[in-house]
Amino acid sequence: MKRLFNEHIKRNIIELSGAWRFLLDPDNIGEDNGWQNGLPDGETVIVPSVWNNELGHLNYEGCGWYEKKFITNGGTLLLQFESVMTTSTVWLDGKKVGAHYGAFTQFEFIVNDINCGEHTLVVRADSRIDKKSFPQRYTDWFNYGGIARDVYAHELKGISILTNHIVYELSTDLKSVTVNAELELYNADASTLSSPVSVKIGEISIYSDDITLDGYERKTVKTPSVTISDIDLWDTDAPNLYTVTAATDTDDLIDKIGFRKIEVKNGDILLNNKSIELLGVNRHEEHPDWGFAFPAKLMKKDIDLICDMGCNTIRGSHYPNSKIFVDMLDEKGILFWSEIPMWGCGFGEEALKDEDVVARGLEMHKEMTKFYYNHPSIIIWGMHNEICTPYPCTYEISKQYNDHLRKNGGNRLITHAANHSFQDSSMEFDDIICLNVYYGWYGGSLSDWDKFVADFGEHIKKEGWENKPVIMSEFGAGALAGFHAHFDTVRWSEEYQRDLLEYCLELFHKTDYMRGTYIWQFCNIRTSPSMDINRVRYFNNKGILDEYRNPKASYFKVKELYHRYSGK
Numbered sequence: 363m364k365r366l367f368n369e370h371i372k373r374n375i376i377e378l379s380g381a382w383r384f385l386l387d388p389d390n391i392g393e394d395n396g397w398q399n400g401l402p403d404g405e406t407v408i409v410p411s412v413w414n415n416e417l418g419h420l421n422y423e424g425c426g427w428y429e430k431k432f433i434t435n436g437g438t439l440l441l442q443f444e445s446v447m448t449t450s451t452v453w454l455d456g457k458k459v460g461a462h463y464g465a466f467t468q469f470e471f472i473v474n475d476i477n478c479g480e481h482t483l484v485v486r487a488d489s490r491i492d493k494k495s496f497p498q499r500y501t502d503w504f505n506y507g508g509i510a511r512d513v514y515a516h517e518l519k520g521i522s523i524l525t526n527h528i529v530y531e532l533s534t535d536l537k538s539v540t541v542n543a544e545l546e547l548y549n550a551d552a553s554t555l556s557s558p559v560s561v562k563i564g565e566i567s568i569y570s571d572d573i574t575l576d577g578y579e580r581k582t583v584k585t586p587s588v589t590i591s592d593i594d595l596w597d598t599d600a601p602n603l604y605t606v607t608a609a610t611d612t613d614d615l616i617d618k619i620g621f622r623k624i625e626v627k628n629g630d631i632l633l634n635n636k637s638i639e640l641l642g643v644n645r646h647e648e649h650p651d652w653g654f655a656f657p658a659k660l661m662k663k664d665i666d667l668i669c670d671m672g673c674n675t676i677r678g679s680h681y682p683n684s685k686i687f688v689d690m691l692d693e694k695g696i697l698f699w700s701e702i703p704m705w706g707c708g709f710g711e712e713a714l715k716d717e718d719v720v721a722r723g724l725e726m727h728k729e730m731t732k733f734y735y736n737h738p739s740i741i742i743w744g745m746h747n748e749i750c751t752p753y754p755c756t757y758e759i760s761k762q763y764n765d766h767l768r769k770n771g772g773n774r775l776i777t778h779a780a781n782h783s784f785q786d787s788s789m790e791f792d793d794i795i796c797l798n799v800y801y802g803w804y805g806g807s808l809s810d811w812d813k814f815v816a817d818f819g820e821h822i823k824k825e826g827w828e829n830k831p832v833i834m835s836e837f838g839a840g841a842l843a844g845f846h847a848h849f850d851t852v853r854w855s856e857e858y859q860r861d862l863l864e865y866c867l868e869l870f871h872k873t874d875y876m877r878g879t880y881i882w883q884f885c886n887i888r889t890s891p892s893m894d895i896n897r898v899r900y901f902n903n904k905g906i907l908d909e910y911r912n913p914k915a916s917y918f919k920v921k922e923l924y925h926r927y928s929g930k
């Protein structure tokens with residue numbers, strides 16, 4: 363996995379990113395013609411990448427085949443894919459090893475008895491959309507296809523460590539922590555093996571014991587709780603991280619953890635017992651020249667810009683972001699909202715009632731909580747975005763997703779981004795209520811905001827939700843970079859966007875029951891041709907910066923206001 367640090371010292375990792383042979387398959391004939399044994403033809407492409415950035419393939423939706431030859435010492439291999447868009451099927455030496463659905467979460471396949479020498483890995487990525495797709499056709503980002511994040515082959519030896527979740531609870535005074543590990547172990551050998559297993563946090567051992575597993579046995583081990591005193595908290599101003607090392611005699615898994623407490627109390631949000639106002643932006647992990655195959659160097663640049671604006675949080679709208687990006691947030695002390703790509707305006711009632719579709723969302727939540735569990739920066743799990751909550755079936759969807767996130771998501775707040783503010787029974791499940799509202803852009807005018815804020819304040823009292831802090835999770839306006847005019851005349855001008863954001867931020871900041879804002883959006887993004895609503899240039903132009911990260915007038919206004927609100 364591409365991280366800010368090495369996840370393994372003992373384990374041998376073969377990085378498979380780089381040159382792959384590639385061949386488009388618009389008629390999906392590849393499997394019938396044996397391409398899983400190796401491509402008959404093709405060009406060299408560099409992975410990670412999306413084919414839509416290649417000349418002539420901008421709007422291609424369909425199958426694309428990738429082939430990579432690599433040499434290994436053999437034994438048991440764990441094939442790790444950080445993101446393939448969107449349906450992927452994987453073969454090794456012509457033998458199918460597995461398939462996966464979902465564009466934004468990693469997946470892994472374990473294969474045993476591999477000979478030492480050269481092998482052929484083949485992947486079919488399929489970006490087609492149908493009635494059971496997740497998200498659906500109508501979605502406000504571009505439907506890219508390809509191997510969008512990195513690929514690795516791990517050589518597993520003996521008793522191996524697949525995941526290690528550090529479960530903890532801070533003391534009331536936040537000076538000590540009670541902690542245990544939840545390890546997923548796997549015996550990569552055909553024969554029964556025993557090994558010592560240890561877990562250390564920093565230099566402190568929290569577990570050491572022997573374990574015996576049958577051949578190819580997989581087992582979850584929950585270690586006993588121990589208490590560590592005099593810990594250094596993870597906070598936005600002091601993001602202290604601890605290195606966690608889990609090891610057996612033949613394998614290891616290294617991660618980072620930060621101890622922090624996030625909670626809601628009496629309508630406020632508390633980080634480490636201190637009230638915090640969330641000053642944020644919505645950000646897509648997208649760039650017109652890389653699509654969703656977003657390079658780590660640009661992630662740093664985006665974070666620097668977001669910090670320059672005075673933000674303390676980012677919403678990863680609308681899908682799990684690259685782990686290395688979340689590592690960067692852990693290191694910088696930036697708070698993060700992570701969610702699955704349930705872009706609700708595209709899900710009609712038929713889709714929301716389709717068990718396969720709802721199950722796909724639950725699987726994505728399971729993958730998200732499994733692979734992002736230890737990141738201290740993630741303080742919010744988003745169940746979904748703008749699903750049509752007046753449909754009765756959405757309550758059950760929210761209940762299902764909320765149950766999973768509560769049981770398996772660690773110390774985080776749970777919410778969903780709502781665009782039916784006064785008709786949303788799913789808010790019952792939320793720790794914080796989050797509203798997507800666009801007065802002044804999709805209808806209405808700035809003066810409508812004041813009445814909305816007053817009415818919603820009454821609504822939460824009527825529903826008995828006064829203890830739930832409210833966040834404005836989306837609001838904004840489009841602006842064409844370089845297009846200037848006076849505010850009260852011209853939509854699409856930078857000044858119109860700037861003044862709308864100023865009006866909103868000042869109103870929300872002074873509203874007692876509101877505890878945060880996520881502006882829509884950090885920068886312009888390429889969007890889908892299916893978006894038939896005012897997407898000039900086929901871009902969503904509501905960025906505070908343009909798609910090349912050049913600032914619009916709004917950038918400087920947001921920077922002025924967010925720094926004033928935080929006093930930093």
Ligand code: ADA
Pocket residue numbers: 502679680747748798836882902904
């Ligand atoms: C919705 C949606 C965003 C974006 C926004 C817009 O709130 O959640 O992804 O599409 O509207 O720009 O209209």
